[in-house]
Amino acid sequence: MMVSRRETLRLAALGTAAILASHPVAASAASKVRIGVLRFGTVSWELDTLKEHKFDATNGIDLEVVYFAGEDATNVAILAGAIDMIVTDWLWVSRQRSDGGDLTLAPYSTAVGAIMVKEASLIRTIADLKGKKIGVAGGALDKSWLLIQALARRDHGLDLPATSDVVFAAPPLISEKAIQGELDAVLNFWHFCARLEANGFRRLIGAEDAEKALGASGPVSALGYVFHDKWANENPDAVRGFLKASAQAKDLLARSDEEWLRLAPIVRAEGKELAKLRDRYREGIPRRPVAEEAADAGRLYRVLAVIGGEKLVGSTPEMAPGTFWQEPPK
Structure with missing residues (x-):
């Protein structure tokens, strides 16, 4: 929030x-x-x-x-x-x-969230989410949700909030409703996604995939x-x-x-x-130089500023210098 x-x-x-x-x-x-x-x-x-x-x-x-x-x-x-x-x-x-x-x-x-669907689901791409009921944890300004929206618009001309039935709720409730079959797809935090993976769900697209598609050269710490x-x-x-x-x-x-x-x-x-x-925790351990992460975060910030607007970033279109700490020389 x-x-x-x-x-x-x-x-x-x-x-x-x-x-x-x-x-x-x-x-x-x-x-x-x-x-x-x-x-x-x-x-x-x-x-x-x-x-x-x-x-x-x-x-x-x-x-x-x-x-x-x-x-x-x-x-x-x-x-x-x-x-x-x-x-x-x-x-x-x-x-x-x-x-x-x-x-x-x-x-x-x-480690970031992902859109999850049941193993047997016919949903195979972002485009297949059109007209579907999607549960989203974290609210309308969640970074992962905004990045996936941006990718859907760029690659498929798809405005997910306008063309799908989007429901926002707390992460545990989103997962519960997904398991009960009340939602066609869910975007949840990484650890809830991992639990769903262990219980008959698969990843449709991860927020890390959207990050790379939108300009990041590698994993960025969420x-x-x-x-x-x-x-x-x-x-x-x-x-x-x-x-x-x-x-x-x-x-x-x-x-x-x-x-x-x-x-x-x-x-x-x-x-x-x-x-x-x-396994998902291990995948999320940062392994890149901080400067590289900061540069990629700056690129993603500009994407988020466009789609999230002032409600997300305020009036500043660029990530503030010094957001990522650089250890000073001894």
Whole structure:
């Protein structure tokens, strides 16, 4: 959900006093990193691995994970200074920078959603979605939905919102309705798609396919670890230490099936479903230089700005400089 800077700061004034009171922030504690995440989000899988194997201590940081009920709450908390880091997308970061903020992003995952259909479905291409009932998670301004719309218009002259019956709902409900056969196709977040794949569905087209077709030269992180430039400049060892710990956790999850079995209760999956989530997570590990990702994100931003308009990006037609964090030389 997109939250304007003005609205976010209003919420901060009303709602963050309790956060600050219950979690006092130590001043410039270079070894301390406080990250706000959703309790049941996929980021918690990586952070649990990081803490379980003490990768934070190995890299000279003390990571504290603070759980929130929703994305808006994490956005409010970081703008209010209640935490050091969150996970969110580069569109929001760019908009904050365009409005005068100093948030920046280090890539976390390139995993993105896909349009899913049942294995036996006669839908084989985007063009076949014309006249069909499509469930979409994330709302009308979801990046994946906008990119797939842009591709449908360019390659097939197809305006999906105008020619299809589009239903927006929460990700779990979208998946449930798909399984029940009430929707012809669904666009959901990557981990919901992976669960559907394990239960009789196939990918029609992934958002990563749309990204490449629309100008990206490789995978672009949909989400990143987001923090303030000022905090990073004051705590360079903390930033480097956290990113090294994150990379070590990713490396373990990339090569150890046993680690995924340990995580199974947290992932809330087993058997084929756990294996599919594992495989899709591994595919989403960023492996390109940050500069390349930033350049491709800039290209995609221009596509999104055209189709999403000011409701998505505000009045800025270009991604704000500094949206992707570049580690300064030591």
